Amino acid sequence: MSKSKFTTIGRKILMALSGFFLMFFLLQHLTINMLSVISPDTFNEVSQFMGTNPVVQFALQPVLIFAVFFHFIMGIVLELQNRRARTVKYAYNKPSANSNWMSRNMIYSGLVVLAFLGLHFYDFWVHEITEKYIDGDMTGLIDPNNPNSGYRYYDELSEKFIDPIRVIIYIISFVLLALHLLHGFQSSFQSVGVSKGKNFIKKFGNAFAIVVPAGFIFIAIFHFLQH
Amino acid sequence: MNLTLKIWRQKDAKSPGKMVTYPISNIEGHMSFLEMMDILNDELIEKGEEPVAFDHDCREGICGMCSMYINGEAHGPDRKVTTCQLHMRMFKDGETIHIEPFRANSFPVLKDLMVDRSAFDRIQQAGGYISVNTSGNTQDANSLPIPKADADLAMDAATCIGCGACVATCKNSSAMLFVSAKVSQYALLPQGQVEANDRVLNMVNQMDIEGFGNCTNTGACEVECPKGISLDNIARMNRELMKAKV
Numbered sequence: 365m366s367k368s369k370f371t372t373i374g375r376k377i378l379m380a381l382s383g384f385f386l387m388f389f390l391l392q393h394l395t396i397n398m399l400s401v402i403s404p405d406t407f408n409e410v411s412q413f414m415g416t417n418p419v420v421q422f423a424l425q426p427v428l429i430f431a432v433f434f435h436f437i438m439g440i441v442l443e444l445q446n447r448r449a450r451t452v453k454y455a456y457n458k459p460s461a462n463s464n465w466m467s468r469n470m471i472y473s474g475l476v477v478l479a480f481l482g483l484h485f486y487d488f489w490v491h492e493i494t495e496k497y498i499d500g501d502m503t504g505l506i507d508p509n510n511p512n513s514g515y516r517y518y519d520e521l522s523e524k525f526i527d528p529i530r531v532i533i534y535i536i537s538f539v540l541l542a543l544h545l546l547h548g549f550q551s552s553f554q555s556v557g558v559s560k561g562k563n564f565i566k567k568f569g570n571a572f573a574i575v576v577p578a579g580f581i582f583i584a585i586f587h588f589l590q591h
Numbered sequence: 592m593n594l595t596l597k598i599w600r601q602k603d604a605k606s607p608g609k610m611v612t613y614p615i616s617n618i619e620g621h622m623s624f625l626e627m628m629d630i631l632n633d634e635l636i637e638k639g640e641e642p643v644a645f646d647h648d649c650r651e652g653i654c655g656m657c658s659m660y661i662n663g664e665a666h667g668p669d670r671k672v673t674t675c676q677l678h679m680r681m682f683k684d685g686e687t688i689h690i691e692p693f694r695a696n697s698f699p700v701l702k703d704l705m706v707d708r709s710a711f712d713r714i715q716q717a718g719g720y721i722s723v724n725t726s727g728n729t730q731d732a733n734s735l736p737i738p739k740a741d742a743d744l745a746m747d748a749a750t751c752i753g754c755g756a757c758v759a760t761c762k763n764s765s766a767m768l769f770v771s772a773k774v775s776q777y778a779l780l781p782q783g784q785v786e787a788n789d790r791v792l793n794m795v796n797q798m799d800i801e802g803f804g805n806c807t808n809t810g811a812c813e814v815e816c817p818k819g820i821s822l823d824n825i826a827r828m829n830r831e832l833m834k835a836k837v
């Protein structure tokens with residue numbers, strides 16, 4: 365009988381499940397952000413809904429935070445374990461003969477995304493939490509005392525992209541996210557034991573890995589050019 | 592062909608090792624890599640030096656004893672061959688060839704290019720078998736119909752010779768390809784069902800105890816495996832494990 369509760373494979377499956385959740389979240393996030401390009405008003409409405417809906421705030425948001433922390437902590441733990449499994453390195457190695465760069469450098473693409481998440485939390489999330497739960501302003505209005513001032517979300521998004529440095533950081537991070545997903549998408553299916561249709565999964569995954577980050581990059585550049 | 596060999600020399604399991612350079616000449620393209628090593632060793636013995644220790648047995652690609660990490664790849668640059676089947680025509684005149692043992696902490700180096708792969712034996716002993724009655728009343732083989740597709744996949748998995756190239760290649764030193772082949776060869780057949788859950792749990796558990804790393808699906812093992820064992824076996828093992836856990 366098995367002695368350990370979580371086998372290497374068990375941890376791997378959990379890694380894939382958190383990856384699935386994060387990819388699903390990315391898609392949802394992209395969809396809403398796209399509204400900021402199409403219609404600022406709709407974007408404001410949806411943002412107010414997401415920001416005040418109790419299911420989103422107190423069910424989905426904690427799950428998301430848990431998934432993010434779980435994913436990067438487990439990713440780092442697995443990486444450290446894997447390094448310990450070979451302490452004497454090859455004097456001469458040729459990994460490019462049998463695997464691609466993306467698959468070998470998940471930890472580095474992941475760490476760049478993590479650094480980005482730090483900036484992103486600082487940019488949006490800390491501000492949101494302060495505004496809503498510390499200052500207690502749930503109205504989402506530019507001027508909470510003036511119901512006609514309109515929602516603040518579009519303006520807050522737009523002004524983040526005035527600084528070209530920030531735009532460049534966003535672009536680099538999303539390129540690294542694309543590299544992460546070029547391996548990660550198909551890898552998570554393999555981890556949970558799906559190998560039927562793997563050619564399709566690979567093709568679809570490559571498209572997902574490029575289209576989704578490219579969408580975020582497009583939005584950043586779009587708002588930068590608006591200023 | 593004249594070649595320069597850079598070979599890992601290590602006196603015993605405890606001593607530190609280092610790469611040592613040996614020039615070698617008059618090597619023919621039709622020779623196998625191990626024949627080339629034999630020639631080198633003859634020369635070393637004549638000079639009164641210690642020959643290079645390396646693992647080998649059948650020299651026809653079926654026993655899984657030969658190993659060696661050649662120019663940065665397990666079993667060298669050719670595909671779907673073991674080191675004993677690797678021909679010298681894969682190399683160019685004047686080339687430098689780097690030769691190292693398979694490296695993983697779970698495969699400790701014993702001497703030079705020889706490594707201890709008994710971790711694989713212990714994984715196999717943990718569940719890589721079926722219990723059958725062989726006391727004279729063995730069942731007729733055809734009394735259990737098996738779909739051809741399943742039989743073929745089981746046979747493909749069973750061609751794994753336990754060489755360890757997958758571990759040596761993997762950046763994480765993961766043994767998943769080997770273990771998944773050994774799990775799959777039974778999981779696909781009716782005879783393997785009785786012990787299916789215990790098998791996968793015990794073999795994976797032993798794999799973890801031996802200290803192999805975690806699979807990150809780079810696919811390097813599948814490319815370097817001399818028997819072409821497919822990553823699909825790893826997906827199957829993951830399914831078997833989930834089935835056994837719930």
Ligand code: HEM
Pocket residue numbers: 376379380381383384386387390435436437439440442443470471473474475477478481544545547548549551552553555805806807808
């Ligand atoms: C939105 C952000 C992210 C998404 C969508 C994402 C997605 C994924 C996916 C789908 C996988 C494949 C899982 C598998 O092979 O089973 C993966 C693996 C990995 N991720 Fe992320 N990830 C994100 C952020 C991060 C961060 C911040 C880190 C920080 C270190 C990270 C580190 C890793 C590592 C090391 C792996 C490989 C581990 C393995 O394959 O076992 N990821 N990621």
Ligand code: SF4
Pocket residue numbers: 750751752753754755756757758768769772815816817818819820
């Ligand atoms: S799976 Fe392939 S590389 Fe690994 S031990 Fe079996 S035959 Fe060797």
Ligand code: FES
Pocket residue numbers: 646647648649650651652653654655656657673674675676
């Ligand atoms: S010596 Fe037996 S497989 Fe190479």
